[in-house]
Every structure is written in C-alpha cells, then in structure tokens.
Amino acid sequence: MSHPASHTSPSRDASDWFSPILVKELRQGTRSRAFVWSFLALHTVLLLLIVAALLSAASPHTTYDQAFVTGFFWTLIGIPLLLVLPGAGFGAIKKELDAKTLELIFLTRMTTLKIVFGKWAALIIQGLLFVAAILPYMILRYFLGGVNLVDELQILLFLLLGSFCLTAAAVGLSSIVSKAFRIGIIIAVLFVLLQGLFTSMAVFYGGPGSFMTIGTTDGWGWFFLFFTVPLIIYLMLEFGAGRIAPPAENHALRKRLAGLVLLAGGVLVFFATGGTWWAPIAVAIPLLLVCVDAVNENLRPYGILFRSRRARGKRSAAPIRFLAPGWAGGVMFAALVTAIYIALLQFDPAAGSTHYAVLLGISGAVLFPVALIRLVTPHGERGFLYFLLFQVVMIGTGVCAMVFAETAYVDLSGLFQWLPIPLLMLMMGDYLSGSAESHVATMAVINGLALFVLLAVGARATRQTVAETSASPGDFPGSPAPAPDTP
Amino acid sequence: MNTSSPLVVVRDLHRSFGPIQAVQDLSFRLPRGRVTGFIGANGAGKTTTMRMMASLDIPNAGSIEIDGVNVLEDPAHARSSIGWMPDAYGSYQDMTVWEYLDFFARAFGYEGIERRRRVDEVIEFADLGALAERPANTLSKGMSQRLCLGRSLVHDPALLILDEPAAGLDPKARIEFKHLVRLLAGEGKTVFISSHILSELAEMCDTLLFIDNGRLIHEGTAESLMHGDAPGVAYAVETSGPVDALEDWVAVRPDAAVIEIRKNGALIRFDHNSPEAISGVLKEMIDAGIHVTDFHRERRKLEDAFVEILEKLKPAGETGRLS
Numbered sequence: 001m002s003h004p005a006s007h008t009s010p011s012r013d014a015s016d017w018f019s020p021i022l023v024k025e026l027r028q029g030t031r032s033r034a035f036v037w038s039f040l041a042l043h044t045v046l047l048l049l050i051v052a053a054l055l056s057a058a059s060p061h062t063t064y065d066q067a068f069v070t071g072f073f074w075t076l077i078g079i080p081l082l083l084v085l086p087g088a089g090f091g092a093i094k095k096e097l098d099a100k101t102l103e104l105i106f107l108t109r110m111t112t113l114k115i116v117f118g119k120w121a122a123l124i125i126q127g128l129l130f131v132a133a134i135l136p137y138m139i140l141r142y143f144l145g146g147v148n149l150v151d152e153l154q155i156l157l158f159l160l161l162g163s164f165c166l167t168a169a170a171v172g173l174s175s176i177v178s179k180a181f182r183i184g185i186i187i188a189v190l191f192v193l194l195q196g197l198f199t200s201m202a203v204f205y206g207g208p209g210s211f212m213t214i215g216t217t218d219g220w221g222w223f224f225l226f227f228t229v230p231l232i233i234y235l236m237l238e239f240g241a242g243r244i245a246p247p248a249e250n251h252a253l254r255k256r257l258a259g260l261v262l263l264a265g266g267v268l269v270f271f272a273t274g275g276t277w278w279a280p281i282a283v284a285i286p287l288l289l290v291c292v293d294a295v296n297e298n299l300r301p302y303g304i305l306f307r308s309r310r311a312r313g314k315r316s317a318a319p320i321r322f323l324a325p326g327w328a329g330g331v332m333f334a335a336l337v338t339a340i341y342i343a344l345l346q347f348d349p350a351a352g353s354t355h356y357a358v359l360l361g362i363s364g365a366v367l368f369p370v371a372l373i374r375l376v377t378p379h380g381e382r383g384f385l386y387f388l389l390f391q392v393v394m395i396g397t398g399v400c401a402m403v404f405a406e407t408a409y410v411d412l413s414g415l416f417q418w419l420p421i422p423l424l425m426l427m428m429g430d431y432l433s434g435s436a437e438s439h440v441a442t443m444a445v446i447n448g449l450a451l452f453v454l455l456a457v458g459a460r461a462t463r464q465t466v467a468e469t470s471a472s473p474g475d476f477p478g479s480p481a482p483a484p485d486t487p
Numbered sequence: 488m489n490t491s492s493p494l495v496v497v498r499d500l501h502r503s504f505g506p507i508q509a510v511q512d513l514s515f516r517l518p519r520g521r522v523t524g525f526i527g528a529n530g531a532g533k534t535t536t537m538r539m540m541a542s543l544d545i546p547n548a549g550s551i552e553i554d555g556v557n558v559l560e561d562p563a564h565a566r567s568s569i570g571w572m573p574d575a576y577g578s579y580q581d582m583t584v585w586e587y588l589d590f591f592a593r594a595f596g597y598e599g600i601e602r603r604r605r606v607d608e609v610i611e612f613a614d615l616g617a618l619a620e621r622p623a624n625t626l627s628k629g630m631s632q633r634l635c636l637g638r639s640l641v642h643d644p645a646l647l648i649l650d651e652p653a654a655g656l657d658p659k660a661r662i663e664f665k666h667l668v669r670l671l672a673g674e675g676k677t678v679f680i681s682s683h684i685l686s687e688l689a690e691m692c693d694t695l696l697f698i699d700n701g702r703l704i705h706e707g708t709a710e711s712l713m714h715g716d717a718p719g720v721a722y723a724v725e726t727s728g729p730v731d732a733l734e735d736w737v738a739v740r741p742d743a744a745v746i747e748i749r750k751n752g753a754l755i756r757f758d759h760n761s762p763e764a765i766s767g768v769l770k771e772m773i774d775a776g777i778h779v780t781d782f783h784r785e786r787r788k789l790e791d792a793f794v795e796i797l798e799k800l801k802p803a804g805e806t807g808r809l810s
Contacts, residue, residue: 013599020593024582031581101577103543104638107566108594246543246562 021110021118022125029088029126038084042130045076046137053144073141074155077134081163085127089170090182092119093240097177102244112241112249120171120237127163131156161229168233172240184388220269224279227265232286234258239293252297252325256333259290263340275348280341287337288362294330295370295454296384299465326465327374327383328458331367335451338363353436358427360443364420364450365394371450378461391421398425405431418442492555494519494568494646494677495540500549502535502701509535510546510701517646517679522672524688524695524709525681526793532701533681534574537648540679541571554645570639574651576631578624584615584634587623588641595642605641613637613667629660636667647671649680653687665691685789697793705796712792720760724772725752725781736775743768754785 015023029035053069093116096102105115138156141147176182235258242251262283269279341359345351369390373383380386401416402425414433416422423439426432432439495517502510510532517523527533538544540551542562551558558565579587588606597605610616613633618626626634632652639647649668653661668678668691682688688695689709697705705712726733733753737743747754759765769782 013602016593016598016602020590023593024579024586024590027586028579028581099577099579100573100575101579103573104571104577104591105594106543107541107569107571108591108642109563109566109596110594246545 019110019114019118019121020108021105021115022121025119025122026125029122030129034084034088035126038080039130039133042076042080043133046073046134049073049076050137050140053141069141070147073137074159077131077156078159080130081127081159082166085123085163086166086170088126089120089123089167090174092116092123092171093174093244094177097175097244106246112245112251113237113254116171116175116237116241116244120168120233123167123171124164127160127167131160161225165229165232165236168236172236172238175240175243181385220273220279224265224269224282228262228283228286231258231262231265235262235286235290239289242293250325252294252329255290256294256330259287259333259337263287263337267340267344270344271347277348280344284341284362288366291330291334291337291366292387294333295327295366296387297325297327297330298381298383299326299328299379299461326458326462327370328454328462331370331451331454331458334363334366338447353440354427357436357439357443358424360440360447361420361424361427364443364446365391365424367450367454368420368446369394371453374457374461375453378457379465394419394421395425398422401426402429402431405429418446420446492519493517494554495679496550496552497536497540498550498552500536500539500551501547502532502539502544503547508701510539513549513698513701513703515696515703515706517677518694519645519677520672520675521693522668522678522680522691524692525679525698526683526685526688526695527681527698528683531683531698533683533698534650535701536698537571537650537679537681541569541648542566543571567642568645570642570644570647572635572639572647572649572652574654576635578626578631580622580624582623583620584623584626585610585619587634588637591638591641597642605643609637609640612640612670627660629656629663632656632660632664633667636664640671645677647676647678647680649678651681651683653682653684661687685793689789697796699797705793709789712787712789719756719758720765721746721754721756721785721787722765723749723752723754723781723783723785724779725749727751727778727780728776733772733777736772736777752781 049069049072093102096105096115102115106112110118138149138152142149142152173182173185176185235255238251238255238258242249242255245251263280266280266283270276273279338359342356345355345359348355369387370383373380373386373390377383377386397416397419398421401422405426417426417432417434417439420443423432423443427439493516495515497516498514500510500513501508513532513536525533525537535544539546540553540558542558542565545559553565554568556565556568579590582590585606588609589602592602592605610619613636615630615633615637618630623631623634636649636652639649652668653664656664665687668680671678672693680688680692689712692709695705695707695709695712696703724733730748730752734745734748737745737753737755742758744756745753746756757765757768759768769779772782773779
C-alpha cells in the first residue's frame with residue numbers, strides 16, 4: 001500500500017494553495033455576523049469621521065482638532081485589531097472542542113500545529129481585511145494635512161504586530177476548556193510576568209523607560225523585533241497545539257527548541273549591543289512562559305515518541321531526555337535557561353549581588369512550587385492548577401510582607417525573604433532587610449534544594465511511567481525490556 | 488498486500504486509565520470486505536478499543552496493524568486506511584453540506600477537480616444531493632449521520648470504524664443506515680461497527696465480537712450465536728388439542744426432545760436441519776392426530792445468547808446491562 005496519496009490535480013484551484021483550515025475558517029469567519037457588522041460599523045464611523053474632518057477643515061468658523069481626530073482614528077482601528085481579533089481567537093479551538101470536531105481533523109493529514117496556525121491565520125487575514133479597508137481613509141487624512149504618513153504606517157505596523165501576538169496568545173489559550181481557568185491564567189501570567197519584568201528591568205536596566213532605547217541600537221532593535229515576533233507567535237500557537245495534540249505528538253520538544261532559539265537571539269543582541277540587557281529581558285517573558293509550561297507538563301510514556309529512533313537501533317541520548325515531554329525534562333530545561341542567564345551576568349561588569357538575587361528569585365519562583373507539588377504528587381495531572389494556586393498564595397504572602405514592612409514596628413520581612421515571590425516583591429518595594437549577598441545565598445539554597453528534589457523525584461517517576469508502558473521501554477536507565485509479542 | 492490476509496490484526500491490547508483496566512489482553516482479526524459487529528455493554532471497552540484502532544489513543548501494551556501498517560509506529564500512514572465515525576457527530580456553523588465535505592477532502596490532500604469529484608461521489612452515495620447547499624448544522628439526526636458517514640468515506644479508506652452509528656436514529660433512518668453499511672461491504676470495505684443493541688447488529692454484520700470488562704468473550708456469526716451450542720434446530724409448535732398428546736408424540740421419537748412446555752404447545756428440538764426432513768416431521772405429526780395450528784422455527788434471541796455467554800464466564804456477575 002502506498003503512503004497517503006497527494007491527490008494533486010493538474011487544475012488546482014487558487015484555494016488549494018492555502019491550508020484547508022484557513023479556507024474553512026475564512027468561509028465561516030467572513031460569513032459570521034460579528035465580522036459583517038463590525039466591518040460595516042467601522043466603515044460607517046470612519047466615513048462620518050472623515051466627513052466631519054472635511055467640514056471642519058472647510059469651515060473658517062470651526063477649528064479642526066487634529067489630535068482628537070488622530071486619537072479617535074487610531075482607537076477605531078485599535079479596537080478590532082487589539083480587542084475584537086484576540087477576542088475571536090479566545091474561542092477558536094474551544095469551538096472545535098465543544099463540537100467534537102478536532103479528532104475528525106486529527107485523522108486527516110492535518111497536524112495540530114497546522115490546525116492552530118490555520119485558525120490564527122484566518123483571524124489575521126480578517127484583521128488585514130480591516131486594515132486594507134481603512135487605508136483609503138488614511139490616505140485621505142494625509143491630504144487633509146498634518147499627518148506624517150511614515151509615522152502612521154509605523155504605528156500601524158506596531159498595532160499589527162501587537163495584534164498578531166495577542167491573537168496568537170488568545171488562540172493558544174483557547175485550547176483550555178474552562179473559561180474561568182483561561183481568565184485566571186491570563187491574570188496570573190500578567191501579574192507574575194509583569195512583576196518579574198519590572199523588577200528585572202529596574203535592577204538590570206534602570207527602569208522601564210530605558211526600554212524605549214530599542215529603536216536607537218543601530219538596527220538591532222528592529223532585528224530583534226522581527227526575530228522575536230514570529231517566534232513568540234509560534235510559541236503561543238504551540239501552547240495551544242500541545243494541549244490538543246494526541247499523546248503520540250511531541251510538542252514539548254518544539255516549544256523548548258523554539259525557546260532556546262529565542263534565548264539565542266537575546267544573547268546575540270546582548271553581545272552585539274555591548275552588553276545591554278533589554279533583549280535578554282524581553283525574551284525572558286516568553287521564556288518564562290515556556291519554562292512554566294515545561295515544568296508543569298504531565299509525565300507521559302514518551303518512549304513511544306522516539307520509536308522510530310529506537311527502531312534505528314539508537315538509544316535516547318541525554319539531549320532527547322532533556323527535550324522529552326514531562327515536568328522532569330522541563331525542570332532540566334528551566335535549569336539550563338537559568339544557567340545561561342547566570343553565565344550572561346559574568347559578561348556584565350556592572351552586575352552585582354542584586355542581579356543574581358533577582359535571577360535566582362525568578363528561577364526559584366518557578367522551581368520551588370513545582371518541587372513541593374511533585375514531592376506530593378509526582379504523577380498528578382493537575383500540576384499546573386496547583387502551581388497557579390501556589391503562586392496566588394505566594395503573591396498574597398508577598399502583599400502581606402509588604403504591608404508588614406510598611407506598617408509594623410518590628411521588621412518581619414526576614415520571615416518572608418526565603419520565599420522567592422515575596423522576596424521579589426519586597427525587593428521591588430525596597431523593603432528588604434539584610435545584605436544582597438545573603439539573599440543570593442538564600443535563593444541559591446532554595447533553588448539547589450528544589451532542583452535536587454525535582455531531579456530525584458523526576459528520575460524515579462519517569463522510570464515508573466516508562467515501566468507502566470511496555471510500548472516505551474529503553475529510554476531511561478533501568479526501564480524494563482519490551483514484552484515479547486504473543487502470536 | 489495479500490487480499491486473503493485480514494485487514495486488521497489486533498494483538499494483546501491493553502489500556503488502563505489509572506486503576507481502571509479499560510481493555511485487557513484483547514486480540515482479534517477483521518477479514519477484508521466483511522462487516523464485523525463489536526458488542527458490549529456501556530463501559531465494556533468498545534470505544535476505547537476503537538479509538539486506539541483509529542490512532543486517537545495509545546495502548547499501554549499490544550499492537551494494532553491495519554493493512555500491514557502498525558498504527559502505533561506509523562499513525563499517519565495508517566490513518567489513510569481508516570474512516571472514523573465517532574458516536575458524536577461534529578458539525579460546523581456557517582458551512583454548507585458541500586463545504587463540510589469539501590473541507591475534509593482538502594484536509595485529506597485532495598485538490599482541484601479530483602477533490603470536487605470525490606465530494607460529489609460521496610454526496611451521491613449518501614444521497615445528500617438535495618441537501619448539498621443546506622447549512623450542515625441544520626440537518627436532521629438521520630441526515631447528519633449520513634453526512635458523518637460520507638465524511639468518513641471522503642478519502643476512500645479500506646476500513647470504516649463506526650462507533651454506535653445508529654444511536655438516536657428513528658426506525659426509518661436505521662433501516663437506511665443498515666442499507667448503506669451493506670452497500671459499503673458490497674464495495675469491499677471492511678466495516679467495524681459497535682453497538683450495545685444486539686438486534687441492530689445481527690442484521691447487518693457477518694461476524695460479531697462480544698466484549699465485556701475490556702476482554703473479548705466471544706466471536707462468531709449471528710447465526711451461530713442464535714443457534715447456540717446445542718445440536719439440532721428448535722421449533723415452536725402450537726396445537727388446538729391437548730399438549731399432552733404432543734408430549735407423548737415427542738417422547739417416542741429418538742430425533743426430537745421437548746425443550747419447554749408452553750400454554751398451547753411446546754418448544755421442540757429436532758436433530759434434523761434440512762427443509763425436507765422438517766416438512767416430513769410436520770407431516771408425521773399431523774398424521775399422528777395432533778391438531779397443529781402453528782409450526783415455526785424459533786431462534787434464540789441474541790440478548791439471551793449474550794447473557795448465556797456472560798453467565799458461563801462469571802456466574803455471579805451482573806449481566807443485564809445490554810439493551
């Protein structure tokens with residue numbers, strides 16, 4: 001029997017050049033009431049706006065408020081791009097899950113990433129249709145005067161890139177069935193990441209305002225932007241694809257490799273710009289997401305993912321285990337990322353103990369809760385939920401620590417400084433007592449203990465998982481031999 | 488590929504969900520071009536087995552080969568031979584019947600004229616021509632099932648796995664669906680169809696596999712099941728006269744035995760099987776002065792056969808879950 005046929009016809013339709021999912025989503029999307037009505041509403045409002053602007057410009061008695069019209073114009077464009085499209089993406093995969101149609105598509109020649117990517121691309125094309133529709137108004141505004149077309153196009157580019165990333169994140173998150181859980185994740189991610197980001201920037205780079213130097217770095221800022229945006233979009237879509245994929249698909253490998261490429265870009269810009277930290281800090285946001293995702297993955301009989309490798313007589317080498325799905329491999333990945341950042345600090349002559357404390361604090365905020373969770377439930381499948389709950393408790397503890405530090409007569413901050421997230425929060429609020437060196441030592445101990453526990457429990461749990469699945473032996477030392485086939 | 492070899496070979500399949508053993512030591516073969524019924528109570532392991540066959544789940548142990556391709560090692564290749572119809576029909580909004588099938592044809596790699604031809608063929612087979620431009624999510628249950636069957640046929644698979652396809656259909660739609668399944672078998676497709684309604688499968692399947700607690704407990708034709716283990720054939724005889732006379736007549740015959748005495752007659756097993764021998768027996772009965780008012784062959788109900796099989800396996804077990 002031949003391999004799946006390509007069924008290529010000499011007379012291909014134009015639509016055959018596109019992904020089937022994209023064609024399907026565009027057929028459905030452009031027919032939906034939401035699209036039709038928002039498209040019409042946008043045109044109506046823009047038309048009214050331009051007419052009002054024309055009348056104002058023509059009349060000697062009225063003043064044409066350029067700033068107001070510009071603000072209103074960009075708000076009108078921003079709403080569909082930054083709110084409507086991500087909002088539509090928020091339900092993209094969930095709709096398929098609810099309709100029980102995903103498995104039907106899995107059985108075709110579509111991969112999960114193609115499915116998720118097709119959904120994202122369909123939304124983006126709808127967004128581009130909106131943008132194409134507003135271009136005439138943009139040109140009309142240029143002829144009215146007072147508009148720098150290059151600046152306007154640059155704003156449009158940033159809006160589009162922002163929309164692409166947000167929509168990708170929304171599509172990726174839409175694979176989570178529970179709406180409350182999705183919203184919870186967004187809030188948690190925003191809080192933890194922004195808190196970590198601002199602390200890092202304050203310590204490493206002298207405050208968030210310094211981030212604006214991105215455009216003044218001999219083109220490296222633009223390189224970095226166009227390098228990272230596709231990778232971030234890919235990662236966001238992989239989050240969604242990984243969640244809905246059949247067990248035999250290895251998405252952990254792709255996410256972690258993409259994370260490493262992203263980090264490599266950050267490191268490249270770090271060295272190319274003379275040791276400035278904005279690029280490594282910017283990639284830290286998606287990297288932290290990759291690490292959090294990796295350390296919370298459920299253990300899976302991953303040996304089956306490397307069957308073809310075993311069939312060629314090769315045992316799984318250490319890099320394969322490190323990139324294999326499951327929190328055990330994820331911990332190794334997170335530790336590697338932390339190690340690379342620590343190594344980067346060696347190249348910054350201005351780096352001090354505070355820098356190390358922040359870095360180890362962030363690393364500890366990821367590893368410490370996972371160590372506690374996996375010590376109790378190494379095979380549990382609700383690790384991510386417990387992780388989020390733990391982070392909420394830690395944030396609450398941090399807030400209490402800050403309140404104590406602000407109000408109490410006695411200094412209680414020492415009680416909380418061994419917990420990674422409260423430590424970062426106290427550091428951000430400048431409430432820390434003790435020397436920076438002591439915080440580095442505390443965080444190093446916390447990270448070391450967490451890593452030791454996770455590697456010990458992870459090795460044992462992985463062996464058990466492999467042993468339970470005779471289909472996947474041989475990938476970890478000590479795993480059983482395959483059972484002979486019964487005729 | 489040798490056409491005399493079975494299309495599907497399932498060996499020592501195991502699947503557990505935590506402490507629950509959903510499928511245990513399950514092995515069977517599906518011959519090409521035949522309709523095989525997969526029967527078991529709710530929770531017996533039918534859907535789990537079918538999902539593993541369709542490459543949607545991975546077993547803890549065992550192997551599945553479809554047309555010589557190992558489903559676990561090369562799922563993408565195996566999928567080209569599999570048409571999967573789950574128990575839940577999935578529809579899309581803002582999409583017509585034709586577009587629905589067109590989407591799946593695209594997803595299977597068909598392009599241009601070939602794709603349109605394939606979609607038209609499926610629409611014709613499933614008799615959906617009049618509904619081609621109707622929104623797919625507004626079809627009746629029966630029509631939706633036809634569309635779902637059509638979707639599973641778009642890539643012309645050798646094997647069709649149908650999980651509870653007739654659930655929720657009205658009698659007319661069921662009859663039409665059975666007809667479609669037999670047509671597919673006539674075209675050489677291998678059909679593996681599950682249900683917990685035995686009578687439904689008996690009429691359309693060549694072979695029946697019974698599963699209970701994840702284990703295969705019986706394999707055979709519907710005919711052999713209804714016939715049972717006992718030799719001979721059973722006939723229900725009704726008489727307008729005394730039943731005692733019928734009993735006495737049977738008692739002196741070495742080729743007959745009373746199975747059960749009934750209100751106006753008896754259920755009698757004859758060693759003969761040929762129509763000539765049976766008509767001879769009936770003539771002898773009438774000649775002996777028994778006023779026969781009804782004489783017909785009585786088959787065992789499949790439900791009874793299934794319950795009997797279960798009771799042989801686990802006398803104390805619960806066996807009344809099938810409908």
